[in-house]
Amino acid sequence: MSFGAGLPDGESLEACLDEVGAALRSCEHHAPTTLAVALRVHLEALLQSLLESGLCSRAELRAFVQELEQEALQYHSEDAPRP
Numbered sequence: 550m551s552f553g554a555g556l557p558d559g560e561s562l563e564a565c566l567d568e569v570g571a572a573l574r575s576c577e578h579h580a581p582t583t584l585a586v587a588l589r590v591h592l593e594a595l596l597q598s599l600l601e602s603g604l605c606s607r608a609e610l611r612a613f614v615q616e617l618e619q620e621a622l623q624y625h626s627e628d629a630p631r632p
Contacts, residue, residue: 576584599605
């Protein structure tokens with residue numbers, strides 16, 4: 550799913566990534582699992598908002614979540630030993 554065409558003039562993905570990265574660095578004192586759950590809650594709300602406002606379809610949202618899952622697990626193997 551690509552929202553590139555929906556970005557306001559002058560707003561770049563790179564600038565947004567930099568800002569989000571800075572915000573996440575300010576949360577480094579939290580456990581990674583706590584941060585992951587908090588991000589999931591916010592991502593869920595954001596994706597629901599995009600769906601409700603008509604900026605994406607259910608199919609696009611489903612594809613986005615599937616791509617996220619694939620990318621998050623691409624280096625994970627069920628057979629790999631855990632540290």
